[in-house]
Amino acid sequence: MVKRLMFEKPLxxxxxxxFFYKQKSKARRNLSETILSYGYSFMDTPIxxxxxxxxQVSATLDQQLFKLLDQQGHTLVLRPxxxxxxxxxxxxxxxxxxxxxxxAYDGPVFRAQQAEGGKPAQFEQVGTELxxxxxxxxxxxxxxxxxxxxxxxxxxDFVITVGHIGYVKAFFNDLLGDDQxxxxxxxxxxxxxxxxxxxxxxxxxxxxxxxxxxxxQLLTLKGGEEIFEYSRSLARNQSCMQAVNELKQLHRLxxxxxxxxxxxxxxxxxxxMDYYTGVLFEGxxxxxxxxxxxxxxxDTLLPSFQLNASATGFAIHLERLVEALNDQEDEDERxxxxxxxxxxxxxxxxxxxYRQEGYAVLLQHVDQIPDIQAFQQELSQTVDLTKKGGxxx
Amino acid sequence: xxxxxxxxxPKGRIYKEAAALMEKAGYELGADxxxxxxxxxEFPDQNIRVMMAKPMDxxxxxxxxxxxxxxxxxxxxxxxxxxxxxxxxxKISPCYVAVAGLPDQPLSRIAPxxxxxxxxxxxxxxxxxxEQIEIIPLNGSIELAPLIGLADRIVxxxxxxxxxxxxxxxxxxxxxxxxxxxxxxxxxxxxKSTEIEQMVTNLSEVMEGIRT
Numbered sequence: 285m286v287k288r289l290m291f292e293k294p295l296x297x298x299x300x301x302x303f304f305y306k307q308k309s310k311a312r313r314n315l316s317e318t319i320l321s322y323g324y325s326f327m328d329t330p331i332x333x334x335x336x337x338x339x340q341v342s343a344t345l346d347q348q349l350f351k352l353l354d355q356q357g358h359t360l361v362l363r364p365x366x367x368x369x370x371x372x373x374x375x376x377x378x379x380x381x382x383x384x385x386x387x388a389y390d391g392p393v394f395r396a397q398q399a400e401g402g403k404p405a406q407f408e409q410v411g412t413e414l415x416x417x418x419x420x421x422x423x424x425x426x427x428x429x430x431x432x433x434x435x436x437x438x439x440x441d442f443v444i445t446v447g448h449i450g451y452v453k454a455f456f457n458d459l460l461g462d463d464q465x466x467x468x469x470x471x472x473x474x475x476x477x478x479x480x481x482x483x484x485x486x487x488x489x490x491x492x493x494x495x496x497x498x499x500x501q502l503l504t505l506k507g508g509e510e511i512f513e514y515s516r517s518l519a520r521n522q523s524c525m526q527a528v529n530e531l532k533q534l535h536r537l538x539x540x541x542x543x544x545x546x547x548x549x550x551x552x553x554x555x556x557m558d559y560y561t562g563v564l565f566e567g568x569x570x571x572x573x574x575x576x577x578x579x580x581x582x583d584t585l586l587p588s589f590q591l592n593a594s595a596t597g598f599a600i601h602l603e604r605l606v607e608a609l610n611d612q613e614d615e616d617e618r619x620x621x622x623x624x625x626x627x628x629x630x631x632x633x634x635x636x637x638y639r640q641e642g643y644a645v646l647l648q649h650v651d652q653i654p655d656i657q658a659f660q661q662e663l664s665q666t667v668d669l670t671k672k673g674g675x676x677x
Numbered sequence: 678x679x680x681x682x683x684x685x686x687p688k689g690r691i692y693k694e695a696a697a698l699m700e701k702a703g704y705e706l707g708a709d710x711x712x713x714x715x716x717x718x719e720f721p722d723q724n725i726r727v728m729m730a731k732p733m734d735x736x737x738x739x740x741x742x743x744x745x746x747x748x749x750x751x752x753x754x755x756x757x758x759x760x761x762x763x764x765x766x767x768k769i770s771p772c773y774v775a776v777a778g779l780p781d782q783p784l785s786r787i788a789p790x791x792x793x794x795x796x797x798x799x800x801x802x803x804x805x806x807x808e809q810i811e812i813i814p815l816n817g818s819i820e821l822a823p824l825i826g827l828a829d830r831i832v833x834x835x836x837x838x839x840x841x842x843x844x845x846x847x848x849x850x851x852x853x854x855x856x857x858x859x860x861x862x863x864x865x866x867x868x869k870s871t872e873i874e875q876m877v878t879n880l881s882e883v884m885e886g887i888r889t
Contacts, residue, residue, distance in 0.1 A: 441868075445867055476763075477761075477762040477866075478762075479762065479763060479764045480765060480858055484766075569864070572742065573864060574742075574863065574864065575863065575864075
């Protein structure tokens with residue numbers, strides 16, 4: 285085995301240095317202020333959960349879970365998201381509360397990385413869950429809150445792409461009947477965004493030309509509200525109609541919230557193979573190679589904890605948000621009071637005075653500063669109480 | 678004017694074909710640019726920026742968003758399994774990945790050695806066959822491996838089959854057909870959807886022979 289250098293970290297783990305910590309706190313504060321103002325209550329759950337409870341039902345692939353054993357030999361996981369743990373709490377300790385529940389969270393989640401040092405194995409998610417409201421009003425509230433929260437951090441250039449998994453599934457059922465194998469194959473191509481594979485698979489199907497044409501047209505169902513009318517001509521079963529009506533209703537509600545300019549619809553959007561059950565969405569912003577936030581309606585998670593309720597929510601990848609904000613400002617707003625042996629007690633008084641005025645003040649003995657000029661440059665202002673420096677600012 | 682659309686183009690063999698296709702689709706990128714040593718070329722009148730990358734690296738540039746769009750071989754996509762949208766089959770530089778080896782040589786019963794530039798494609802394929810194998814990663818002249826007894830089989834790209842033939846090797850099984858694909862970064866796909874849709878439409882019209 286290769287001997288590790290003392291400063292090495294496990295694959296995908298990162299330190300948060302002071303300037304990044306500051307930017308993260310600021311973004312986190314802006315997000316949580318907005319979330320709180322919508323009446324959501326923050327909560328937290330343990331970092332570790334059982335593999336056969338939360339680990340099993342979470343949306344994260346099994347090979348991406350960090351697993352460990354406890355003293356009794358049970359398999360534990362580091363939580364890969366907070367949606368499943370919160371569902372566990374909602375279905376147990378909070379089950380007698382007044383529904384709908386409006387819960388929010390902010391904390392680290394873990395996804396094991398197999399390759400490359402490039403992707404983080406631990407990152408912070410800020411998110412919300414609206415539990416026990418199965419209406420379009422709930423979907424709209426969550427999406428509007430997501431938009432408002434992102435705007436509050438100063439981000440303005442972003443897009444939320446909204447789809448409906450119920451539509452895709454009903455669409456396939458309408459055109460392919462109960463040929464589940466083909467349906468799964470096509471769903472998988474859409475999930476992997478392999479449109480070439482999807483088209484090839486459709487072309488090789490043993491089906492009438494008009495059905496194939498409709499299947500290919502599914503790929504064009506994205507854009508604004510105009511796609512709703514068009515989608516009706518492709519598949520006509522009741523579930524499809526219902527899904528389209530839900531999306532139309534959602535669009536109308538988002539207009540009422542005044543956030544429609546951030547929304548795009550994409551009826552072939554599939555964020556996960558079998559987790560979401562209704563409206564789902566993904567958010568994108570420039571300067572990022574990957575998704576900024578996502579969410580949607582999940583109706584099978586709570587029943588797996590024996591609570592029959594529908595829920596919807598979003599999660600924002602906080603580090604990516606900070607990256608997207610691209611906030612270059614890194615000014616050190618601290619000030620310093622520099623003292624020597626004689627002026628130390630005076631310095632304490634001075635520092636206290638400035639702290640009461642709201643400054644972050646550090647008190648530093650002059651003998652311990654290797655380079656006084658560089659030291660002064662770092663800080664917004666310094667008060668030198670030493671004999672040599674005299675009092676200066 | 679909006680920010681230029683950045684396209685990662687593969688240097689070398691595929692470039693000329695890809696540039697010709699782009700030209701037919703209405704994007705003048707100059708087919709002789711491959712000879713130039715410049716790595717980034719600006720086409721301000723078309724609001725396009727082209728970066729010249731190694732074919733194996735195109736997918737990486739696109740995954741991380743350094744380029745919005747790229748042209749990459751399906752072999753690279755299969756091997757690297759990266760998070761990009763595969764939107765169009767450009768049907769250029771067709772070839773296929775195959776298993777080859779010396780004629781009349783049955784696979785060794787205990788963990789046969791497979792030499793390849795595509796470790797993932799090869800191990801996925803043999804795993805699906807239920808075979809246990811040992812992968813020997815090489816970077817070029819893969820055909821050498823069975824000749825000098827380094828490996829039992831090779832997994833490599835075959836276009837005409839000439840290299841195999843000239844070295845006395847035969848093809849055993851075909852794994853997958855390969856052509857070049859138009860790939861898109863997930864964020865660009867949403868944020869620059871108008872320009873990208875336009876390009877995809879233009880290129881598909883060329884593919885279907887509507888545009889010449």
